[in-house]
Amino acid sequence: GQQVQQSPASLVLQEGENAELQCNFSSTATQLQWFYQSPGGSLVSLLSNPSGTKHTGRLTSTTVTKERRSSLHISSSQTTDSGTYLCAIEEGNMGYKLTFGTGTSLLVDP
Amino acid sequence: GPKVLQIPSHQIIDMGQMVTLNCDPVSNHLYFYWYKQILGQQMEFLVNFYNGKVMEKSKLFKDQFSVERPDGSYFTLKIQPTALEDSAVYFCASSSLGDSAETLYFGSGTRLTVL
Numbered sequence: 001g002q003q004v005q006q007s008p009a010s011l012v013l014q015e016g017e018n019a020e021l022q023c024n025f026s027s028t029a030t031q032l033q034w035f036y037q038s039p040g041g042s043l044v045s046l047l048s049n050p051s052g053t054k055h056t057g058r059l060t061s062t063t064v065t066k067e068r069r070s071s072l073h074i075s076s077s078q079t080t081d082s083g084t085y086l087c088a089i090e091e092g093n094m095g096y097k098l099t100f101g102t103g104t105s106l107l108v109d110p
Numbered sequence: 111g112p113k114v115l116q117i118p119s120h121q122i123i124d125m126g127q128m129v130t131l132n133c134d135p136v137s138n139h140l141y142f143y144w145y146k147q148i149l150g151q152q153m154e155f156l157v158n159f160y161n162g163k164v165m166e167k168s169k170l171f172k173d174q175f176s177v178e179r180p181d182g183s184y185f186t187l188k189i190q191p192t193a194l195e196d197s198a199v200y201f202c203a204s205s206s207l208g209d210s211a212e213t214l215y216f217g218s219g220t221r222l223t224v225l
Binding site: 042048088 | 141143145151152153154155158166168199201203205213214215216217218219221
């Protein structure tokens with residue numbers, strides 16, 4: 001089945017620094033989403049980006065489909081960005097059967 | 111934005127008992143999902159549900175698990191009987207279509223502890 005690897009496993013930044021998170025997956029993906037999981041556990045969808053480059057606010061995602069990788073760039077990090085960032089892949093096209101990565105734990109210090 | 115509500119946020123139960131986890135999906139959504147996350151591990155797909163039926167389920171969706179949404183009320187996950195390995199956070203999600211191109215909305219999860 002699909003495997004999703006994320007790196008780094010954890011990252012510590014000073015406020016204002018940029019972060020680059022990586023996601024690699026083993027099979028062709030019809031959809032790729034980045035999620036933020038708060039320290040309390042709730043999950044929020046950040047971006048859907050199966051191919052190309054997408055921006056929203058301070059976030060930029062670039063997915064190179066044929067190389068089976070995606071990145072999430074967070075610019076000018078803030079303490080409120082602290083949490084876990086999850087990459088998830090959908091292999092098919094009939095409903096959501098997402099395969100999640102292990103996540104990158106981000107800590108932004110003031 | 112649209113919210114998926116999960117009730118309760120925490121549940122502690124003795125092994126062998128039945129438990130029902132409740133999910134109030136986004137009001138106009140038609141597709142519903144349960145995901146399971148064991149502490150420190152990856153989120154994993156359990157089941158998706160549409161028009162009163164299970165569309166697809168994973169191997170984690172054991173025979174002791176069942177889902178339903180009677181009369182447009184809560185979308186529920188029932189475990190009967192519970193086992194120790196069922197301890198996890200269970201996330202409900204919903205979407206208006208089953209198309210993976212749209213946004214999937216997740217609830218905050220129900221932390222289930224089986225003693």
